[in-house]
Amino acid sequence: MADPKRFEPAPAPARPAAGGIAARAQAKREAPYLAALNPEQREAVETLDGPVLVLAGAGTGKTRVLTTRIAHILNLGRAHPSQILAVTFTNKAAREMKERVGHMVGEIVEGMPWLGTFHAIGVKILRRHAEMIGLKSDFTILGVDDQIRLIKQLIEAEKLDEKRWPARVFAQIVDGWKNRGLTPEQVPGGEAASFANGKGKKLYAAYQERLKTLNAADFGDLLLECIRLFKEHPDVLKQYQSRFRFILVDEYQDTNVAQYLWLRLLAQMPTTAAPSGGLVLRDASPNSSTGRAERGPYGDAPQDEGKGAANDAFDPHPEEARSAVSKEEAQGVSLEDTWGEPEALDSGSSPSVAAPGMTDRKNICCVGDDDQSIYGWRGAEVDNILRFDHDFPGAKVIRLERNYRSTGHILAAASTLIAHNEGRLGKTLHTEDVDGEKVEVTGAWDSEEEARAIGEEIEQMQRAARDEGADHPLDEIAILVRASFQMREFEERFIQLGLPYRVIGGPRFYERAEIRDALAYLRVIAQPADDLAFERIVNTPKRGLGDAALQMLHDYARKQRIPLTEAAAIMSSTDEMKPKPRNALRGLMESFARWRKQKDTLPHTELAEIVLDESGYTEMWQKDRSADAAGRLENLKELVRSMEEFENLAGFLEHISLVMDTAEGDSEQKVSIMTLHSAKGLEFDTVFLPGWEEGLFPHQRSLDEQGKAGLEEERRLAHVGLTRARKRARIYFATNRRVHGMWQSNIPSRFLDELPAQHVEVKEAAGGTGGFGMSGYGPSRFDEAGAFGSKYTTPGWQRAQGRRGAGGFSENGQPRYVPDGVFNQDEDYGDDVAPPRSSSPPPGGGRSAAAGRREGVKPRVPLTIEGELIAKSSGPASAFKTGDRVFHLKFGNGNVTAVDGNKLTIRFDKAGEKRVVDSFVERV
DNA sequence: CCATGCGGCCTTTTT
DNA sequence: GGCCGCATGG
Numbered sequence: 006m007a008d009p010k011r012f013e014p015a016p017a018p019a020r021p022a023a024g025g026i027a028a029r030a031q032a033k034r035e036a037p038y039l040a041a042l043n044p045e046q047r048e049a050v051e052t053l054d055g056p057v058l059v060l061a062g063a064g065t066g067k068t069r070v071l072t073t074r075i076a077h078i079l080n081l082g083r084a085h086p087s088q089i090l091a092v093t094f095t096n097k098a099a100r101e102m103k104e105r106v107g108h109m110v111g112e113i114v115e116g117m118p119w120l121g122t123f124h125a126i127g128v129k130i131l132r133r134h135a136e137m138i139g140l141k142s143d144f145t146i147l148g149v150d151d152q153i154r155l156i157k158q159l160i161e162a163e164k165l166d167e168k169r170w171p172a173r174v175f176a177q178i179v180d181g182w183k184n185r186g187l188t189p190e191q192v193p194g195g196e197a198a199s200f201a202n203g204k205g206k207k208l209y210a211a212y213q214e215r216l217k218t219l220n221a222a223d224f225g226d227l228l229l230e231c232i233r234l235f236k237e238h239p240d241v242l243k244q245y246q247s248r249f250r251f252i253l254v255d256e257y258q259d260t261n262v263a264q265y266l267w268l269r270l271l272a273q274m275p276t277t278a279a280p281s282g283g284l285v286l287r288d289a290s291p292n293s294s295t296g297r298a299e300r301g302p303y304g305d306a307p308q309d310e311g312k313g314a315a316n317d318a319f320d321p322h323p324e325e326a327r328s329a330v331s332k333e334e335a336q337g338v339s340l341e342d343t344w345g346e347p348e349a350l351d352s353g354s355s356p357s358v359a360a361p362g363m364t365d366r367k368n369i370c371c372v373g374d375d376d377q378s379i380y381g382w383r384g385a386e387v388d389n390i391l392r393f394d395h396d397f398p399g400a401k402v403i404r405l406e407r408n409y410r411s412t413g414h415i416l417a418a419a420s421t422l423i424a425h426n427e428g429r430l431g432k433t434l435h436t437e438d439v440d441g442e443k444v445e446v447t448g449a450w451d452s453e454e455e456a457r458a459i460g461e462e463i464e465q466m467q468r469a470a471r472d473e474g475a476d477h478p479l480d481e482i483a484i485l486v487r488a489s490f491q492m493r494e495f496e497e498r499f500i501q502l503g504l505p506y507r508v509i510g511g512p513r514f515y516e517r518a519e520i521r522d523a524l525a526y527l528r529v530i531a532q533p534a535d536d537l538a539f540e541r542i543v544n545t546p547k548r549g550l551g552d553a554a555l556q557m558l559h560d561y562a563r564k565q566r567i568p569l570t571e572a573a574a575i576m577s578s579t580d581e582m583k584p585k586p587r588n589a590l591r592g593l594m595e596s597f598a599r600w601r602k603q604k605d606t607l608p609h610t611e612l613a614e615i616v617l618d619e620s621g622y623t624e625m626w627q628k629d630r631s632a633d634a635a636g637r638l639e640n641l642k643e644l645v646r647s648m649e650e651f652e653n654l655a656g657f658l659e660h661i662s663l664v665m666d667t668a669e670g671d672s673e674q675k676v677s678i679m680t681l682h683s684a685k686g687l688e689f690d691t692v693f694l695p696g697w698e699e700g701l702f703p704h705q706r707s708l709d710e711q712g713k714a715g716l717e718e719e720r721r722l723a724h725v726g727l728t729r730a731r732k733r734a735r736i737y738f739a740t741n742r743r744v745h746g747m748w749q750s751n752i753p754s755r756f757l758d759e760l761p762a763q764h765v766e767v768k769e770a771a772g773g774t775g776g777f778g779m780s781g782y783g784p785s786r787f788d789e790a791g792a793f794g795s796k797y798t799t800p801g802w803q804r805a806q807g808r809r810g811a812g813g814f815s816e817n818g819q820p821r822y823v824p825d826g827v828f829n830q831d832e833d834y835g836d837d838v839a840p841p842r843s844s845s846p847p848p849g850g851g852r853s854a855a856a857g858r859r860e861g862v863k864p865r866v867p868l869t870i871e872g873e874l875i876a877k878s879s880g881p882a883s884a885f886k887t888g889d890r891v892f893h894l895k896f897g898n899g900n901v902t903a904v905d906g907n908k909l910t911i912r913f914d915k916a917g918e919k920r921v922v923d924s925f926v927e928r929v
Numbered sequence: 930c931c932a933t934g935c936g937g938c939c940t941t942t943t944t
Numbered sequence: 945g946g947c948c949g950c951a952t953g954g
Contacts, residue, residue: 095943124944224944383942488940510942551930663944682941704940745939746945
């Protein structure tokens with residue numbers, strides 16, 4: 006990477022490691038762990054000074070670099086374990102890293118207190134300085150459900166219609182703001198106005214205030230409040246800056262703006278720095294695509310609407326920016342390093358350097374892969390990684406391109422696919438492995454056949470392996486789906502086959518109702534002021550304390566400005582309440598008093614058992630006859646079991662608010678079923694990738710809402726999927742699929758076209774009849790009715806290709822893609838409807854003639870309201886009427902028995918009665 | 930206060 | 945087609 010103007014971090018030349026002797030000693034020890042690395046990996050490990058970005062493609066040894074780097078730093082004596090900040094996104098990653106570093110260096114890691122997730126480290130920092138941001142150090146961390154409940158109350162207090170302005174929606178908006186590092190004051194006016202008639206900002210502020218009174222923080226706060234703390238208390242920031250001599254970041258492509266700002270502060274980069282036009286922008290690397298520079302971190306570009314508003318985070322309104330800068334700089338220049346130890350010398354030399362804010366170490370090493378950024382929808386900014394060398398001037402960029410995981414064909418397929426993305430830094434993965442099996446692409450008639458085919462292949466692989474006396478462990482097989490509704494089909498099939506499987510993902514353990522309830526009891530015991538927890542369980546199990554009773558408590562508590570539990574204690578002995586609820590309340594409060602006493606005498610696990618028992622909570626589930634009650638009881642036991650690892654209740658609660666994943670303790674061999682998202686970071690010998698159809702993958706919604714950016718993210722997801730496979734990758738698409746209870750026909754995913762033919766083998770599912778209906782691209786899922794009765798007779802793939810030539814694709818088989826993610830714009834809208842609200846207006850290009858249209862096509866009725874597509878009973882009347890004789894591609898002939906908007910109920914001759922969207926049948 | 934029924938929604942998910 | 949959340953009525 007070009008770095009024409011390199012700011013040499015001052016101390017580089019004569020930087021003694023922890024004394025000359027240690028340095029010498031280290032030279033000998035160098036060999037073993039470094040020798041095991043390839044040259045690029047080694048460079049990534051050894052380049053310790055200044056900012057480093059390691060672009061680590063899938064399977065190139067990312068974790069190894071990270072862990073070896075830590076080991077190396079420790080080994081050279083460049084820092085103590087407690088002087089290294091290493092952040093990850095998930096607890097799992099943190100755990101793994103800890104373990105692997107542990108193996109390399111031994112017990113020292115015990116003393117790596119700053120290795121953890123962004124959030125865990127955020128909490129740790131906040132607890133130490135809680136008073137400075139208006140909290141007490143024992144503040145609670147709110148989960149999403151608490152968050153929503155709280156917001157609901159605020160919305161009600163504002164007398165807003167909770168229907169029109171749902172708390173859930175606002176919670177997401179607030180989350181988005183926090184992800185972007187925006188405090189209430191910083192939220193751009195326009196954006197804030199869009200919720201609740203301009204009350205957005207006020208609500209956000211009220212929410213924050215309420216959190217403070219509850220002595221609570223939500224997940225977003227763990228970072229945002231840290232940032233605020235750092236900005237308002239430069240001395241505190243200073244402390245951490247001098248502590249962290251080395252910063253390592255895993256999965257950098259997943260960082261959001263808040264995390265980015267947080268890192269910049271700690272890495273001693275000026276956040277709102279160098280007045281623009283300065284050094285940084287001029288450094289714009291030559292190969293960076295246009296558009297990046299003006300979105301640079303210093304926000305010198307005019308704000309554009311929507312997405313661009315993210316810039317606000319980088320460049321709060323000018324006044325604020327200025328004051329922030331001057332404050333930081335004032336402190337920054339006069340730094341007097343608080344570092345107590347001998348090797349602190351280095352900082353002394355740099356402050357004199359002219360460049361403002363450019364002081365000290367900036368030994369930050371970010372590892373990531375822009376091609377694996379798949380969390381844009383929850384605030385991750387791919388830009389963070391794309392722009393790294395702007396943001397961290399003088400950064401060294403190291404590419405790891407040698408793949409140690411997949412065979413040649415798989416890697417080639419994945420690389421070719423991802424090369425279709427424009428917004429990427431570009432890497433060329435290569436392997437020295439054999440070519441192996443080609444990537445198989447199989448067309449199936451419907452999702453059921455897809456599941457059947459995959460089931461059979463798995464059984465066959467098992468058989469084949471057994472014949473060879475080998476074994477294809479089921480653990481090495483995964484089915485990676487785009488959306489979780491796809492899973493059911495596989496589960497059903499596998500149950501039939503008796504094939505053991507495991508679904509990974511789904512609701513997190515600690516998000517389950519029974520766990521949250523149990524925790525709420527414990528929280529109230531540990532923290533009587535935890536109103537949200539109290540509210541949660543006050544009537545769970547039912548004890549006659551409904552809304553009315555709760556309302557009284559609320560009123561009283563608010564009036565007296567006391568926590569709910571206190572209000573409850575008082576009201577249980579006054580006569581304001583009716584006797585019945587009052588007695589119930591008194592009973593509950595007495596229980597709590599008793600449990601609180603027992604807290605200090607009994608082991609916490611025992612206490613938990615007593616609480617669950619005496620509160621009637623366990624009993625509630627024992628009486629419950631629904632199917633999952635047993636599982637819930639099991640979960641409760643698991644919860645108690647998991648408490649054993651902790652010293653006390655407080656320690657456990659702290660842990661559980663941040664962590665708590667089901668330790669997936671079963672060792673039985675099983676096929677894994679999971680979403681592509683949860684597959685990131687995993688690998689398997691064999692990977693099945695079903696559902697590669699337009700609309701599902703790439704997902705329509707992603708296209709509609711994010712346009713090109715959405716498409717590229719979907720493509721990265723496809724790339725992630727393929728690169729999970731070591732030896733076999735098998736892709737499927739189904740022509741028909743049931744979505745929301747109705748059958749829908751789909752065409753194969755455009756991603757299939759983007760795979761290199763020479764590395765792919767096209768198959769047809771056994772007994773498959775293939776065939777391609779068409780649901781159409783673009784904003785409508787229900788248009789293009791006339792694609793049926795098609796002339797396609799050739800098997801699947803050819804038909805797919807044929808179909809493409811016919812509509813929406815240019816000659817070379819490339820999709821005729823217009824940059825806003827909308828296909829065949831012209832065909833999808835009637836004259837009377839507007840194009841989708843989200844994307845930019847369709848450019849002139851991309852209009853295809855209605856080529857490939859067959860005649861006899863039912864005039865399509867576009868159902869659009871303000872660009873939102875609807876398919877509901879209120880829609881315009883269908884062109885069909887009761888009694889019509891119709892043909893459906895999957896079900897054959899039948900008679901319409903009922904019409905509901907565009908939904909038809911049809912009695913099919915063979916298939917029985919079904920509900921179908923009208924665009925999928927034709928009159929005969 | 931609780932059970933029942935109807936209407937609306939429905940991608941991905943960590944902390 | 946299924947779940948969740950809310951409104952109604954007992």
